[in-house]
Amino acid sequence: MKLLYITNGINGSGGLERVLSIKASYFAEQLGYEVHILVLNNAHENPFYDFSSKIKCHSISVNGNPISYFLKYKRGVQDLVNLLKPDVILVCDDGLKGFFLPSLITTKAKWIYERHASIELNKQKGFLGRWSSRLMQMQASKFDSFVVLTNANREEWRAKNVVVIPNPLSFYPKESSDLQSKKMIAVGSHSYNKGFDTLLKIWKNIEQKYPDWQLHLFGKIDKDQTFVKLAETLELKNVQFHQPSKDIQAEYLKSSIMLLPSRSEGFGMVLIEAMACGVPCISFDCPSGPRDIISDGVDGILVENQNADAFQKAIEQLISNESLRFAMGSKAKERAKAYLPMEILKLWDNLFKIM
Known part of the structure; x- marks a missing residue:
């Protein structure tokens, strides 16, 4: 099976990058999947977390005004999808643009959206945040599966395709803190x-x-x-x-x-x-x-x-x-x-x- 992850970058130190490194590496190393990751503007260079050497990374350049940025993004994603012909495309982008990919990209691949943030995060951003939240709710049903991390997350979404899969641990040491330090x-x-x-x-x-x-x-x-x-x-x-x-x-x-x-x-x-x-x-x-x-x-x-x-x-x-x-x-x-x-x-x- 061929997987294509679409995200902004993997060189940050946040939770999304950490989880992606665990999952993508496991699929490539343990399950034998062919795994590709698409990032923007070479944001795969010098990753903070370790990714399997079996994973193939790709980058598209996006810049300019919003219209130019959007057109380059759409064209770059479509060109890579045409080249790779993935079986499943996983969108890991808590921004708005990723929600529109199933409507913009022509492919036979199945679409999965991975939601790593509460929709409340958007609502904290005033009018534009509330407006984007409404668009996200409308687009969520366009995916074959919409994966959230908790049962409480599931309650935030009106779509019927919502699936709950928590994040995996990145470590589980044999030892524990002695809880004595102040x-x-x-x-x-x-x-x-x-x-x-x-x-x-x-x-x-x-x-x-x-x-x-x-x-x-x-x-x-x-x-x-x-x-x-x-x-x-x-x-x-x-x-x-x-x-x-x-x-x-x-x-x-x-x-x-x-x-x-x-x-x-x-x-x-x-x-x-x-x-x-x-x-x-x-x-x-x-x-x-x-x-x-x-x-x-x-x-x-x-x-x-x-x-x-x-x-x-x-x-x-x-x-x-x-x-x-x-x-x-x-x-x-x-x-x-x-x-x-x-x-x-x-x-x-x-x-x-x-x-």
């Missing part, structure tokens, strides 16, 4: 949606009450250094910012609590990664991923979305109650087994075979 970790890009502004304001109070605890934030820092400057304004002393780490597993294993303050999530890859390392997580119950992953009070804590006071209380609870921290960490590691690649990628293989 370190907390948060992982994500420095964007409004990730909620680090809320977290830093919460941390101001935590730092005053528990001055021996540290917060480590890993993720691509925006050019304006928005949150770095906010931490300086708040005069935070125990916050450290780090660029994305290729060995993020090692950082989880050094941590005792994982914090996810996002305003929305398509899934919450960082949650299952931390849980695989035996680290209990505290997350806002944002749309649409965390509630499918965390069993509140069992293997982590879910907090009403953007309720800063409740989030702070949850942090204080895990700081002060060591036995609870240990119990949740142990159950979190067990829960993470459901996301092992061999389990998740069976679902993908089955989907390909029935199309």
Whole structure:
């Protein structure tokens, strides 16, 4: 079977790139699929994550004004589809343009859309975001299958072709964090949606009450250094910012609590990664991923979305109650087994075979 992934690029450090590296490499190495990835403007060079050498990457050049960009995009995709004649085309693009590909491209291939973000992310962008959300809803039914990551994600879409397949884990170490270090970790890009502004304001109070605890934030820092400057304004002393780490597993294993303050999530890859390392997580119950992953009070804590006071209380609870921290960490590691690649990628293989 020949697969063609269409995405913007694979050289970033985000969750989409991480998951694509796991899935595409597994299909090429373990299942013997012929796998191709199409990116824009050579965004396959120097990938952050490792991709199998059996995967063939292709790039099309798109630039200029919106009309020129669109025409080059359409022509580039069509030319490659004509050349490769794939059996299945998978669109991994949370932007608007990818939704129109089944209507623009002539092919006998089956179409799958992979949705990696909550549609709430678009609604945060004002009128244009709400307008694009409506177009996405209209176009979703054009695909043979529309794959989302959680049951909560499925409820966001009106189409009847929606299938739930979670993300696979990128690692599952034998060891676990000893949960003894006075370190907390948060992982994500420095964007409004990730909620680090809320977290830093919460941390101001935590730092005053528990001055021996540290917060480590890993993720691509925006050019304006928005949150770095906010931490300086708040005069935070125990916050450290780090660029994305290729060995993020090692950082989880050094941590005792994982914090996810996002305003929305398509899934919450960082949650299952931390849980695989035996680290209990505290997350806002944002749309649409965390509630499918965390069993509140069992293997982590879910907090009403953007309720800063409740989030702070949850942090204080895990700081002060060591036995609870240990119990949740142990159950979190067990829960993470459901996301092992061999389990998740069976679902993908089955989907390909029935199309």
